[in-house]
Amino acid sequence: MVVDKNSQRLTIAIQKSGRLSKESIALLEACGFKFSLHEARLLAHSSNQPVDLLRVRDDDIPGLVMDGVVDLGLVGENVLEEARLERQATQLPAKINILRALDFGQCRLSIAVPKEDNYRGLADLEGKRIATTYPFLLQNYLQQQGIKASTAVLTGSVEVAPRAGLADAICDLVSTGATLEANGLVEKEVIFRSTAQLIQRPEPLTAAKQAIVDQLLPRLDGVQMARESKYIMLHAPKARLEEVVALLPGAERPTVLPLQHSDEQVAVHVVSTEKLFWETMEELKAIGCSSILVLPIEKMLG
Numbered sequence: 001m002v003v004d005k006n007s008q009r010l011t012i013a014i015q016k017s018g019r020l021s022k023e024s025i026a027l028l029e030a031c032g033f034k035f036s037l038h039e040a041r042l043l044a045h046s047s048n049q050p051v052d053l054l055r056v057r058d059d060d061i062p063g064l065v066m067d068g069v070v071d072l073g074l075v076g077e078n079v080l081e082e083a084r085l086e087r088q089a090t091q092l093p094a095k096i097n098i099l100r101a102l103d104f105g106q107c108r109l110s111i112a113v114p115k116e117d118n119y120r121g122l123a124d125l126e127g128k129r130i131a132t133t134y135p136f137l138l139q140n141y142l143q144q145q146g147i148k149a150s151t152a153v154l155t156g157s158v159e160v161a162p163r164a165g166l167a168d169a170i171c172d173l174v175s176t177g178a179t180l181e182a183n184g185l186v187e188k189e190v191i192f193r194s195t196a197q198l199i200q201r202p203e204p205l206t207a208a209k210q211a212i213v214d215q216l217l218p219r220l221d222g223v224q225m226a227r228e229s230k231y232i233m234l235h236a237p238k239a240r241l242e243e244v245v246a247l248l249p250g251a252e253r254p255t256v257l258p259l260q261h262s263d264e265q266v267a268v269h270v271v272s273t274e275k276l277f278w279e280t281m282e283e284l285k286a287i288g289c290s291s292i293l294v295l296p297i298e299k300m301l302g
């Protein structure tokens with residue numbers, strides 16, 4: 001399979017199978033692209049747009065985009081930054097356009113040590129060996145902190161390295177912390193915070209491809225904004241309207257409607273840009289609100 005660099009079809013590289021795969025496809029589909037995916041195939045065509053998906057290991061995505069082999073990529077910032085540092089060190093082109101930070105793939109790259117260690121601070125890592133998949137991000141951090149430590153580069157199962165006698169500490173991705181805990185490790189230093197990113201190759205796109213990106217970005221913003229927002233409807237006592245609005249996060253301009261057969265109560269409709277917690281709903285009820293409905297929003301534009 002060869003990706004034709006001069007094709008008029010916009011090529012987007014995504015992770016084939018892993019933490020970002022499902023959400024990458026779901027996001028592009030929510031933006032209106034239709035794909036028919038065959039598990040074994042690397043390339044998937046969109047049936048309704050001149051767009052192709054290239055499904056690869058996430059480590060390959062930054063290089064493919066930086067070299068202009070594909071036009072766009074969806075990849076974790078951790079993998080992107082690691083590739084950028086590695087390419088800078090080896091004098092390879094490392095330019096990239098970051099188009100958007102995305103709302104999935106949130107994790108952090110942290111240094112963790114065995115729980116029985118009496119870790120007092122970074123200075124304890126001086127002269128030690130740290131196992132990691134991200135040697136450039138790690139060495140960059142250690143250098144900034146003035147610490148000299150060696151690295152053992154592992155592409156997987158980093159968390160077993162201390163027990164296996166391969167390293168004194170690890171530097172790996174953490175989300176819930178369950179992997180560290182299961183391996184008797186404790187998180188000590190967060191060195192990088194990451195989320196998935198939409199990236200574009202550095203050279204300008206053809207007008208036809210640029211037109212697709214110009215259409216994609218507002219749709220993507222709309223999808224992400226809608227995912228964070230809720231449509232809230234409730235009945236509120238007219239006399240306590242100000243208190244009600246103050247309780248609703250991000251709802252500065254509510255629609256207030258009269259209710260038939262009621263002078264004291266009004267209907268309030270708002271789009272709230274933040275999560276609405278049970279506690280807030282209970283407070284609304286306590287000041288006399290009723291029929292409180294919280295609805296998901298599918299799409300938002302302008």
Ligand SMILES: Nc1ncnc2c1ncn2[C@@H]1O[C@H](COP(=O)(O)OP(=O)(O)OP(=O)(O)O)[C@@H](O)[C@H]1O
Pocket residue numbers: 015016017018019020056057058059075076077078079105106107173174175176194195196
């Ligand atoms: N626990 C996590 N929670 C949330 N996001 C994560 C988590 N672990 C990793 N990620 C993000 O998802 C990306 C992909 O993680 P995954 O574990 O699938 O990578 P991988 O094993 O290197 O996959 P590949 O086979 O494509 O190389 C990571 O680079 C990171 O940005």
Ligand SMILES: O=P(O)(O)OC[C@H]1O[C@H](OP(=O)(O)OP(=O)(O)O)[C@H](O)[C@@H]1O
Pocket residue numbers: 019156157159172173174175176177178179180
């Ligand atoms: O803090 P936690 O919620 O436990 O998540 C952290 C784990 O998640 C990732 O691995 P993943 O589960 O994607 O599998 P992999 O190691 O096979 O890539 C990462 O490499 C950690 O091992």
Ligand SMILES: [Mg+2]
Pocket residue numbers: 057058059
């Ligand atoms: Mg990988």
